[in-house]
Amino acid sequence: MAAPDEPMKNVRVHIALIVTAFAILAAVTFFPARSSPAQAPRSSTSSTFVASAARNATLKNELTWTFGGKQQRGWYLYDLLIGKTLNSKHDSTSSDFAAALAVWQKKMRLSADGVLDQNSLMRMVSQWQSNRLKNRSYATPDQLLTAPPADFYDPGRAAELRQVERNTYAAYKEMVAAADADLKLGSKYLKIVSSFRSREHQDRLRAQSPNSGSAGLAVNSPHFTGRALDLYVGGDPVDTKDSNRAVHVNTPAYRWLVHNAERFGFRPYFYEPWHWEYVK
Numbered sequence: 001m002a003a004p005d006e007p008m009k010n011v012r013v014h015i016a017l018i019v020t021a022f023a024i025l026a027a028v029t030f031f032p033a034r035s036s037p038a039q040a041p042r043s044s045t046s047s048t049f050v051a052s053a054a055r056n057a058t059l060k061n062e063l064t065w066t067f068g069g070k071q072q073r074g075w076y077l078y079d080l081l082i083g084k085t086l087n088s089k090h091d092s093t094s095s096d097f098a099a100a101l102a103v104w105q106k107k108m109r110l111s112a113d114g115v116l117d118q119n120s121l122m123r124m125v126s127q128w129q130s131n132r133l134k135n136r137s138y139a140t141p142d143q144l145l146t147a148p149p150a151d152f153y154d155p156g157r158a159a160e161l162r163q164v165e166r167n168t169y170a171a172y173k174e175m176v177a178a179a180d181a182d183l184k185l186g187s188k189y190l191k192i193v194s195s196f197r198s199r200e201h202q203d204r205l206r207a208q209s210p211n212s213g214s215a216g217l218a219v220n221s222p223h224f225t226g227r228a229l230d231l232y233v234g235g236d237p238v239d240t241k242d243s244n245r246a247v248h249v250n251t252p253a254y255r256w257l258v259h260n261a262e263r264f265g266f267r268p269y270f271y272e273p274w275h276w277e278y279v280k
């Protein structure tokens, strides 16, 4: 009586074995991937990056690095730009931020540990710098127009210091109109502090601030093209002191620029929150 059942029993045993084998295969295939740093960013509550987040909380204010011949401390001034680069809105001391950083690090072939150390920061800085104006040739007179005094932070600025490259000016006007519609800017926000500079004028500025260093007043300035604009974003308009830049990077005007300027063809110079270049 038992015999007719035997083949069916064998089939059941086979199915059970196959299901078990698949379950083991699935576990082996998926679980290690889920806990490896490269895949973990999919999870919003990843525990893998808790230690990285703690490290970032320290480095954010204390990392020592060098830029433009000057020693720099921390990367907190660049929080917003870093978030934009990583396409992450998470706080820079969170695990989610570390996870987003790890994705970027992997793409850049850096160690994907989610820690914004000197290596990763310098890689990010070079990415930002490579997005700036490539052609820095001196503007010819026909490429420039003289913008009205009302566009300037100092409306008393001389006409020769109110020159802007034509396409840059058109894009600037569009951008300011959009910012104004969003923010109701008023006052002096996003007015032009400085635009085209002649070599003579740049030399004069350098003579006035001999300690500005190469990160500040360059010998070969992008302002020679007429496509670089210094815009008023708050605080002391063009002072690179950390305490002053800390004011800049938190104003609604600056935050708006970081999120929107690219749409109008403008890219930032990370070190100077006021300096934007028209790269179209």
Ligand SMILES: [Zn+2]
Pocket: 194, 223, 228, 229, 230, 272, 274, 275, 276
């Ligand atoms: Zn500038």
